[in-house]
Amino acid sequence: MQSHINQPDGVFPSVCSLDCPDQCGLLLHKKDGKIIKVQGDPDHPVTKGNICNKVRNMTARLYDPNRLKQPLKRIGPKGEGMFAPISWEEAIDIITSKWKDLIELHGPESILPYSFYGNMGNLSAEGMDRRFFNKLGASILERSICNAAGSVGYSYTMGGSFGIDPEETIHTKLFIMWGINAVSTNMHQVTLAQQARKTGPK
Numbered sequence: 643m644q645s646h647i648n649q650p651d652g653v654f655p656s657v658c659s660l661d662c663p664d665q666c667g668l669l670l671h672k673k674d675g676k677i678i679k680v681q682g683d684p685d686h687p688v689t690k691g692n693i694c695n696k697v698r699n700m701t702a703r704l705y706d707p708n709r710l711k712q713p714l715k716r717i718g719p720k721g722e723g724m725f726a727p728i729s730w731e732e733a734i735d736i737i738t739s740k741w742k743d744l745i746e747l748h749g750p751e752s753i754l755p756y757s758f759y760g761n762m763g764n765l766s767a768e769g770m771d772r773r774f775f776n777k778l779g780a781s782i783l784e785r786s787i788c789n790a791a792g793s794v795g796y797s798y799t800m801g802g803s804f805g806i807d808p809e810e811t812i813h814t815k816l817f818i819m820w821g822i823n824a825v826s827t828n829m830h831q832v833t834l835a836q837q838a839r840k841t842g843p844k
């Protein structure tokens with residue numbers, strides 16, 4: 643497959659990398675090697691060019707001059723927002739020496755790794771950190787707190803952790819969207835519901 647990384651200009655197909663099940667098809671507009679516009683791909687069979695505002699405006703986040711690009715060390719009391727930039731070496735030194743102290747004093751289970759997806763990717767989602775913390779003997783967390791809680795809640799409500807193929811929902815006679823701001827958090831289901839409503843369902 644041809645790489646688009648070294649092509650400074652053009653419109654390139656992509657897919658949203660955020661931790662969102664919709665995985666919208668995207669068209670990235672590049673000029674002089676920078677992404678200048680993120681557009682929904684109208685030819686994607688499910689998401690059909692509809693994307694959320696968060697990703698539509700992603701270039702502002704990508705190129706924001708205040709974007710965090712290096713470790714910061716807190717240099718004042720907690721909550722006062724006083725930080726100073728430090729090198730990666732210094733940051734890693736601080737963390738490893740604190741961890742070594744903790745392990746010596748309280749054992750490795752005193753360390754609780756907590757993270758979840760953010761961006762979907764082999765490194766940021768379920769990468770080497772699992773092996774690393776396992777080897778370290780750290781505590782085990784059902785990652786994440788929010789997803790595990792949501793799954794348990796879904797099981798209590800629905801009797802199991804299963805779902806419905808969204809495209810099948812256009813055949814329903816009644817939609818109930820309960821406890822959800824679907825316009826914000828499940829936009830493609832709303833599109834399907836609107837499509838269904840034209841043929842009769844409430």
Ligand code: SF4
Pocket residue numbers: 658659660662663664665666692693694695696697698829
């Ligand atoms: S709805 Fe937004 S966050 Fe979710 S996949 Fe589409 S563009 Fe990404």
